[in-house]
Amino acid sequence: MGPGGATPEEELPHDVDHLAAELDALAGAGAAVATAVDVVRVEGPDATKFLQGQLSQDIGALGAGGDVPTDTRAWLLQPTGKVDALLHVALVAPDTYDLVAAPGRGAAVLARLQRFKLRTKAELTLDEGVAALTVRGAAAVVAARAGCDDARVIVADDWPSGPGAVVVGTHVLPAEVGLVSGDALEAARITAGVPVDGRDLGPDTIPAEAGGWLIEAAVSFTKGCFTGQELVARIDSRGGNVPRPLRVVRTPGAAVPTGARLLDAAGAEVGSLTSVAPTPDGGTVGLGPVSRKIVPDATTAMTLAWDGGEAPATVVAAVVPATG
Numbered sequence: 001m002g003p004g005g006a007t008p009e010e011e012l013p014h015d016v017d018h019l020a021a022e023l024d025a026l027a028g029a030g031a032a033v034a035t036a037v038d039v040v041r042v043e044g045p046d047a048t049k050f051l052q053g054q055l056s057q058d059i060g061a062l063g064a065g066g067d068v069p070t071d072t073r074a075w076l077l078q079p080t081g082k083v084d085a086l087l088h089v090a091l092v093a094p095d096t097y098d099l100v101a102a103p104g105r106g107a108a109v110l111a112r113l114q115r116f117k118l119r120t121k122a123e124l125t126l127d128e129g130v131a132a133l134t135v136r137g138a139a140a141v142v143a144a145r146a147g148c149d150d151a152r153v154i155v156a157d158d159w160p161s162g163p164g165a166v167v168v169g170t171h172v173l174p175a176e177v178g179l180v181s182g183d184a185l186e187a188a189r190i191t192a193g194v195p196v197d198g199r200d201l202g203p204d205t206i207p208a209e210a211g212g213w214l215i216e217a218a219v220s221f222t223k224g225c226f227t228g229q230e231l232v233a234r235i236d237s238r239g240g241n242v243p244r245p246l247r248v249v250r251t252p253g254a255a256v257p258t259g260a261r262l263l264d265a266a267g268a269e270v271g272s273l274t275s276v277a278p279t280p281d282g283g284t285v286g287l288g289p290v291s292r293k294i295v296p297d298a299t300t301a302m303t304l305a306w307d308g309g310e311a312p313a314t315v316v317a318a319v320v321p322a323t324g
Contacts, residue, residue, distance in 0.1 A: 027137075031140060034131075036130060036131060037166065038100075038103055038109070040110050047097060047122040055087070055226060056218055056229070058072075058223040061223075073087070082203060088100040088166060100155055101197065132168050136159075136188065148172070160192055190287045192318055195214075245290065246290075247287070248315070248316050250314050251285075251311045251313045253282050256304050259306065261305050262294075265301045273287065295315075
């Protein structure tokens, strides 16, 4: 939603009384949020070969035995190397894969794959709005994997801030895993600098703008060619320097809408917010593309502006747990 498309009151609910406790739960033992996903199934004798050429990760290595996982993140890219989608890919049977997409994104993923499926023995089908659980926290993930017997598939969804999973095909959780609000999940996601496909990532996004951790998680540089590989490899060889990396932006004491423009001290637009969430102090944490010249945690005065309002802002580093 662009600037002026909604007031702050429409974008962010004001009930944040329990938000701090929910964020503590997500950062501790963990919790879950009932959500939905789209799933594109690819199956047939040529499914592995087809996806190996279309997706950025080594699909052929899934389920190879030992400690090799049966699921992974992967980019689906345009020939130019820009983003068509960011997916979870799960091997569910020999030559059968579920591609788990953000809600509302499945049709675009299916259409993109169909355009490149030439003389390929593979069938593609789409299930939209499939019930799912987004689970955060190590203990909650263990409980979900052990107790969600009716799940269609469970895929790892680790963030820089900690482990997670997406349980596809159910809203039924083990009793020991609590539910929190969507606001809490959004605040945790944005604070960790984790993008959502179709919202923070779009057709003009360069994969490396999403963060080096997602390149590491979703790209194989050894498997061979895939659509869009050239741009990904070239930017990686140059140290991942991109024009508009995704950044976390904080505003204390003000509810800011999606689409708000980030202005520097001279009033020049240097970024915008593609995701927003409330914070326990009544402020806003947002995520969006920001000019690489803006250094996180610098003292430079910044402003977020939208139709009908503005507020001081700070570009900050994504928050991850301390180690050691």
